[in-house]
Amino acid sequence: MLIEGNDGVTVSLRPARWQFPADAGAWDDRWLVIDGTVNLGDKAWSFTDPCLLIEEAHELAIWLRNAAQDRIASSQTAAGEQVEPSLSFMEPLLGFSVTAHRDDELVLHVELAAEAAPPWLHVANPHSDQYTVELRLRSDELLAAATAWSQQLDALPSRTFARTD
Numbered sequence: 001m002l003i004e005g006n007d008g009v010t011v012s013l014r015p016a017r018w019q020f021p022a023d024a025g026a027w028d029d030r031w032l033v034i035d036g037t038v039n040l041g042d043k044a045w046s047f048t049d050p051c052l053l054i055e056e057a058h059e060l061a062i063w064l065r066n067a068a069q070d071r072i073a074s075s076q077t078a079a080g081e082q083v084e085p086s087l088s089f090m091e092p093l094l095g096f097s098v099t100a101h102r103d104d105e106l107v108l109h110v111e112l113a114a115e116a117a118p119p120w121l122h123v124a125n126p127h128s129d130q131y132t133v134e135l136r137l138r139s140d141e142l143l144a145a146a147t148a149w150s151q152q153l154d155a156l157p158s159r160t161f162a163r164t165d
Contacts, residue, residue: 001149003108003142005135011110012037013094015057015152019050022159029161030054034094036116038133049115051093054161057153063087063096064146067106068139072098075109083132085111099134108135108142 004010012035019031030053037046052060063086066072075083075097085095088111095111112118113130121129 001145001152003110003135003137003145005137007136008039008041009133009135010037010039011133011135012039013149015052015156016048018156018159026161029159032057032156036094036112038112038118040133043118043120045118047093047112047116049091049093051091051116052089054153054156054159056089057149060087060096061146061150061153064142064149067096067098067101067108068143068146070101070106070139072101074098074100083109085109101139104139106137106139106142108137109133110135 001014002010002012014035016033016035019033020028022029031050032052032054033048033050034052035046035048038044063072072086075086076099083097083099085097087096093112093114093116095113097109098106099109100107110133111130112133117129117131121131
């Protein structure tokens with residue numbers, strides 16, 4: 001999936017593969033390796049990390065659709081403060097929030113932390129660094145990205161999952 005802001009800033013995420021072979025265990029069978037690329041125009045970086053469970057990946061698709069349809073409350077914060085993502089995951093590499101939604105345009109924040117953060121932040125402790133990418137885009141563009149993400153998930157080799165409780 002490619003999310004592109006109207007200023008050319010892009011965030012690309014792709015479910016590359018399952019982290020483990022099938023039947024590795026109830027939880028291990030659910031982890032996806034995600035390939036990500038961020039392009040800020042003057043700087044870019046990529047990451048590959050097993051950072052989403054399959055359930056979380058499907059939750060992301062639903063959240064993106066809801067954000068495109070103005071069903072996600074805008075996150076507000078005081079000037080200069082970090083916006084808490086309204087969607088986060090077990091592995092805290094990715095987070096998503098909407099900070100504004102007017103008519104058919106919205107402002108999407110994608111938080112990238114630890115292994116997903118830009119390499120120039122990995123100076124002292126790579127696990128404490130985070131970076132927020134702001135994307136201003138039309139709702140239909142975000143809806144198209146959500147659809148592309150769902151199609152990428154559907155293209156993964158299928159698995160049957162054991163119960164985890």
